[in-house]
Amino acid sequence: MNNKILNFIATIVFTFLFGLFLPWWSIMVAAFLSALLLPLEKWSSFLVPFSAIFFYWGIQAFVISSRNDFILAGKISELLQLGGSPDVLIFVTGVIGGLAAGIAAILGRETKVLLLSKT
Amino acid sequence: MKYAKLLLSLLGTLGIFFLLNTKIGALPPLGKFLSPASGIWQNETDESISGEVMIPGLQEEVVVHYDAQLIPHVFAQNDHDLYKAQGYLTAKHRLWQIEFQTYAASGRLSEIFGEGALEYDRTERRRGMGYGADQAMAYMEKYDQETLAFVQDYADGVNAYINQLEPEDYPVEYKLLDYKPEAWTAKKTALLLMYMTKMLAGGDDDLEYTNTLRLIGKENFDLLFPDFFDVNDPVIPKETDWSFIDVPQTPSPGSEAVLDTIKETISKPNPDNGSNNWAVSGAKSSTGNPILANDPHLGLNLPSIWFVMQLSTPEYNAFGATIPGALGVISGFNQHISWGETNATRDVIDWYKIEFNQDRTQYQYDGSWKDVKVRVEEIKIKNQAAYIDSVLYTHHGPVVYDKNFKSDSEWSGYAMKWVGHEGGNNQKTFLQLNRAKNYEDYTAALQYWNAPAQNFVFASTEGDIALWIQGKFPNKWEGQGKFLMDGSKPENDWQSYIPQAYNAHTKNPERGFVSSANQHPVDEAYPYYVFNDGYETYRNRVINDFFNSKEEFSIQDFKDLHNNNDNLKAAELVPYMLETMDASGLTADEKVIYEEMKAWKFNNDIDEVGPSIWRQWYGKLYGLVWDEFDSEETALASPYTYQTIYLLKNQGDHKFMDIVETEDKTETAQDLFLLAFKEAAARLKEIKEEEGSYTWANYKGTYAGHLLQGLPAFSRFDIPIGGDRNIVNATSENHGPSWRMIVEMSSPPTALGIYPGGQSGNPGSKYYDDFIDDWAAGEYHSLNFLQSSEKTDKVIETQTLKPARDE
Structure with missing residues (x-):
């Protein structure tokens, strides 16, 4: 398995573990840590954790919401002026989580670069 | 680089x-959200x-059965557990609402919304909302520790729920506004009751009347604002014998009103806040059992102001609508009696002009100086330093208007005298009504009730029906408190209160029914001064005519009356307008609307166009008649609808009919009919172009707002x-029958109830607004009155609340 897949999986596993005791920004800690342990190159260092959390949050949101006929998702989508579509809200949820994770992962990579150059 | x-x-x-x-x-x-x-x-x-669920402080298990409407049926073994459970369950389904309402009551919205709410908060502080709640708490501490203990149980129940929550469990509104629930206290229940008092007895026009009197003189004022209209079908039947009353009305000291100019006054509750209730005796009921109905007309909000519960212990079993934040059932029934309220609409607010000394530490009273008390109100503001407002208190009450608030007068102010500040024991009335077994228990429960004055309707399985107008009413001299009074003269103070036993009431009247719809409580024969506080004049007549129209009434008749859309107001003016208006010069478009109006049977059903034409026509007409009152310089009162129509029909050439702007012409009522009609027709045409049609449902667009x-x-x-307003089915745009209940006093009673909302306060729940469609269609839900904690086929789920052992 290459690092991309490993990083993807690690980001999700860490998010799950940190999520047990940390609030929403557990995704940022998880992505940071994955980047430290499993560094990626160039755009991948952002895109892989982004995708991991995009899917992790998106799928969770979808599963939770589908059990309740998407009642609240539709209303929150209207509230945030996303047109009232639950799908759009789920997509936005994934993007927001993905962005936070991706940027934290870049910080992780830069930290790793610095650490490596010192040793 | 690195x-x-x-x-x-x-x-x-x-x-x-x-x-x-x-x-x-x-x-x-957004991340958190x-x-x-x-x-x-x-x-x-x-x-x-x-x-x-484990609940600390419970003495024994409490069984909670839920039915398909998500109504909790609570079976507790004692009172303390019952009110803990009520607090817990109310919080569970309505946490954000109960807390938000007490923030609103106490003038704390700036904590949530920031500076934009400061004006609102200052108004509530200066109105003395917190002061009134403090007085209620002090009363309970001094005289009624038992009730206070129950209120504390309720608080413990709410807090038991809050303490179980993790941030992810907070209601969605907290997440949206990014704050969190705080602990509930007994005082919050007192604040909630103040909120109700303000909603129903917090309106008055004394200062507007003062301006109006100054502007138009006494003769015109009395014409526009008479103490009694020429029709009066009062709450307490006219033939009532008052000879048992032996305490006279306070004699008039001959005081003069203080004719100040007041530019701006504080916000008032919606004048449409009102209700219907009625009951027929067994003799007038098709089943032989008395039947009772109630429908309080309030703002249509989500979550709804009501939360339906069954609350029982081995001693009693009550069911009906509760108000989240207050204990017990407010409008409902138990195994023996049923009860409901409408607003009694009495003038229990008066205003006094206060003259201060140089440093505003004293004010003039009875030829000498009296000390001012200062209540410092600290208003916390989100992301900002707190605002400190020092409110001066006199023996009358808080000086609401002074140089720091809506007035520029350095050395004077206006103090508010409000029965809401007197520290009553309203909670006790509901606790006692929930337990009451008969007429005697009902009257005993009512004596604790101070404000807002209510028409309490009653029916029992023993066959009694009754209606008491209960509140704490000042025994005023003739005309007292209609206008601003001189606060330095002792004779202007409230001299005494009407003894509670002399409050107007009726039991088993000969006509076989009792009813109230916010109309005049009594006729001229009642020996105390009752100021016309804007009494309703239409719903009551439709209701009473209906009950006088035949011998027997069924549940179906009650439903029909709740949903009655007859527009008596329009029926009293439209034929006269059509008959006397010169319609010869109407355009083709206007002619169509004119014919539509002619065809209308004064019925406000959803697919009619008549109600929309009437609204436009009368609205424009009212503005033209009272163009004299269109002022931005001073706050003026709006003349009553009933009296406006009376003048249009009987004094069509009165100088008020003339439009001030048109100097070369003197308009009469007939001219105004035509002018208003043309303006209305133009607007209706626009509405048709914008929205496709002006059918009543479309025009009105009723909504329930969060x-x-x-x-x-x-x-x-x-x-x-x-x-619409002034119609028995009093549903206007955002206001109407907020709870409809019909109870037949069989043994045990059988009841129907519905409200425009749902039991859950969570917008994500299917129970959030699931009653609205049935409510709009005029349908009802059977209230499943469980006779024991045994599970029946109506129960969909059961939750047991268990005492948490101390750790």
């Missing part, structure tokens, strides 16, 4: 964290209503229901 990149990515990380963790403007903190584990996705569910400034995503729009 360091620069690191720094940049660090800044990026901190930046995105800050952006997604902070509320920016109206936008919630959308996180599946802690954000709104956790609210995408119904409340859990099964299993067991408590948070009508947040559209959490509101329901275009609810297809007829009616």
Whole structure:
């Protein structure tokens, strides 16, 4: 398995573990840590954790919401002026989580670069 | 380079964290808000209503059965457990609402919304909302420790729920506004009751009347604002014998009104706040059992102002509508009696002009100086330093208007005398009504009730029906408190109160029914001064005519009356307008509308166009008649609808009919009919072009708005229901029958009830607004009155509340 897949999986596993005791920004800690342990190159260092959390949050949101006929998702989508579509809200949820994770992962990579150059 | 990149990515990380963790403007903190584990996705569910829950402080197990409407049926073994359970369950389904309402009551909205709410908060502080709640608490501490203990039980129940919550469990509104629930206290229940008092007895026009009197003189004032209209079908039947009353009305000291100019007054509750209730005796009932009905008309909000519960212990078993935040059932029934309220609409607010000394530490009274008390109100503001407002208190009450608030007078102010500040024991009345077995228990319960004065309707399985107008009423001299009074003269103070036993009431009247619809409580024969506080003049006549129209009444008749859309107001003016208006010069378009109006049978059903034409026509007409009152310089009162129509029909050439602007012409009522009609027709044409039609449902667009400034995503729009204000089905745009109940006094009673909302306060729950469609269609739900804690086929889930052992 290459690092991309490993990083993807690690980001999700860490998010799950940190999520047990940390609030929403557990995704940022998880992505940071994955980047430290499993560094990626160039755009991948952002895109892989982004995708991991995009899917992790998106799928969770979808599963939770589908059990309740998407009642609240539709209303929150209207509230945030996303047109009232639950799908759009789920997509936005994934993007927001993905962005936070991706940027934290870049910080992780830069930290790793610095650490490596010192040793 | 490496360091620069690191720094940049660090800044990026901190930046995105800050952006997604902070509320920016109206936008919630999006990371927190959308996180599946802690954000709104956790609210995408119904409340859990099964299993067991541990509650600290419970003495014994409490069984809670839920039926398909999500109504909790609570079976407790004692009173303390019952009110703990009520607090717990109310919080479970309505936490954000109960807390938000007490923030609103006490003038604390700036804590949530920031500076934009400061004016509102200052008004509530100066109105003495917190002061009134303090007086109620002091009363209970001194005289009624038992009730206070129950209120504390309720608080413990609410807190037991709050303490079980993790941030992900908070209602969605907390997440949206990014704050969290605080502990509930006994005083919050007192504040909630003040909120109700303000809603129903917090309106008055004394200062507007003062301006109006100054402007138009006494003769005109008395014409526009008479103490009695020429029709009066009072709450207490006219033939009532008052000879038992032996305490006279306070003699008039001959005081003069203080004719100040008041530019601006504080916000008032919606004048449409009112209600219907009625009961027929066994003899007038098709089943032989008395039947009772109640429908309080309030703002249509989500979550609804009502939460339906069954509350029982081995001693009693009550069922009906509760108000989240207060204990017991407010409008409902038990195994023996049923009761409901309408607003008695009495003038229990008066205003006094206060003259201060040079440093505003004393004020003039009875030829000498009296000390001012200062209540310092600290208003916390989100993201800002607190605002300190020092409110001066006289023996009358708080000086609401002074140089710091809506007035520029350095050395004087206006103090408010309000029965809401007197520290009553309203909670006790409901606790006692819930337990009452007969007429005697009902009257005993009422004596604790001070304000807002209510028409309490009553029926019992023993066959009695009754109606008491209960409140604490000052025994006023003739005309007292109609206008601003001189606060330095002792004779202007409230001299005494009407003894409670002399409050107007009726028991088993000969006509076989009792009813109230916010009309005049009595006729001229009642020996105390009752000021016309804007009494309703239409619904009461439709209701009473209906009950005088035949011998027997069934449940179906009651339903029909709740849903009655007859527009008596229009029926009393439209034929006269059509008959006397010169319609010869109407355009073809106007002619169509004219014919539509002619064809209308004065019925406000959803597919009629007549009600929309009437609204436009009368609205424009009212503005033209009272153009004299269109002033931005002073706050003026709006003349009554009934009296306006009376003048249009009987004094069509009165000088008020003349439009002030047109100097060369003197208009009469007939001219105004035509002018108003043409303006209305033009507007109706626009509406038709914009919206396709002006059928009543379309025109009115009834909606139930979320408590948070009508947040559209959490509101329901275009609810297809007829009616209007001054109609028995009193549904206007955002106001109407907020709870409809019909109870037949069989043994045990059988009841129907519905309200425009749902039991859950969670916009993500299917129970959030699931009653609205049935309510709009005029349908009812059977209230499943369980006779024991045994599970029946109506029960869908059961939750047991268990005493938590001390750890």
